[in-house]
Amino acid sequence: MFRITAVVAAGGLGLAALSACGSSDSGSGDEGSGSKTVTLVSHDSFAYTKDVLKAFEKESGYKVRVLKDGDAGQAVNKAILTKGNPQGDVFFGVDNTLLSRALDNGLFQSYEAEGADGIQARYRVDQDKHRVTPIDSGDICVNYDKAWFSEHKLAVPTSFDDLVKPAYKDLLVTENASTSSPGLGFLLGTAAEYGDKGWEGYWKKLKANGVKVVDGWEQAYNEEFSGSAGGKKAKGDRPLVVSYASSPPAEVIYADPKPKTAPTGVAEGTCFRQVEYAGLLSNAKNSKGGKALIDFLVGKQFQEDMPLNMFVYPVIEGAKVPDAFTQYGPAAANPETLDPARIADNRDEWVKTWTSLVLK
Secondary structure: OOOOOOOOOOOOOOOOOOOOOOOOOOOOOOOOOOOOEEEEEEOOOOOOOHHHHHHHHHHHOOEEEEEEOOOHHHHHHHHHHOOOOOOOOEEEEEEOOOHHHHHHOOOEEOOOOOOHHHEOHHHOOOOOOOOOEEEEEEEEEEEEEHHHHHHOOOOOOOEOHHHHOHHHOOOEEEEOOOOOHHHHHHHHHHHHHHHHHHHHHHHHHHHHOOOEEEOOHHHHHHHHEOOOOOOOOOOOOEOEEEEEOOHHHHHHHOOOOOOOOOOEEEEEEEEEEEEEEEEEEOOOOOHHHHHHHHHHHOOHHHHHHOHHHHOOEEOEOOOOOOHHHHHHOOOOOOOEOOOHHHHHHHHHHHHHHHHHHHOO
16 A cells, blocks of 8 residues: 655555565475465565564464565456465455455455454445455545645645646646556546546546656656655656655655654545455465464554554554654545445446546
């Protein structure tokens, strides 16, 4: 979901990994049902505090092997292709934009995690079969460069409607909806806002207003966006970028010296809620260990460890969120959402139409 470089933080549900986070146990070992090694398959941005994972290993008796398999879309597709002989026991990182693809292809087997009753009701899905467990959430939103807007004496856009106004021509950069998780989330946000027919007209206006499309978040945020402190190259000239609601606190937490206020902000009227899930893989060789690992992922210790590692929000009731999150970039109050079934019915066609409208 929301990940950033080590220089300044900023997924998943995909950005650049905050840290290398190698596996706790790289040996293959015996992966049978009696194995004491459990393998977690995830996207490249999975991150954690080593001591937290070691605590699980000590308590459970299992060694955890982490296999990172590309960005979220790549990892899900590979997991589907190998479901007959899976690479691991648990998959973490399928989000609500891709969930239906995983479920329709039989990627997961049923398991209701211990502690699942503590998950906030708004994140629960598949309640009849319990094939996936919600793990984290985050908001895909347009971020803005505060200094740029102050210097140009231009009001900050606050909604999707604002982005197509002449005042914001040639200011926005977004990611390709067919190759990027935040790019797809932004497209889904416009579909939720304007409906099945209206979103196409909106994107025609956005294209006419000079929106720039690049392949992924790393290029958009660290190369094209004028407000990023983490880019290795010269700053871009676009003061608006599709990123995450947790980007501003990350800009503060990983800055040296730390600014008193976040240098970037979030246009809250442009947010789409992303949720990531974990599931016990069909044909998992160590299903017992996999179940224990899912219980751990939804437990309070790991839930409270996630925010400063993956810059996402916990999903269980009562989990603490770092003060920096609420101070510099609280979650959107009313983000756009779409039912996973609606995404399933329309996603591929929406992306195909979007590609024709915007890239050709």
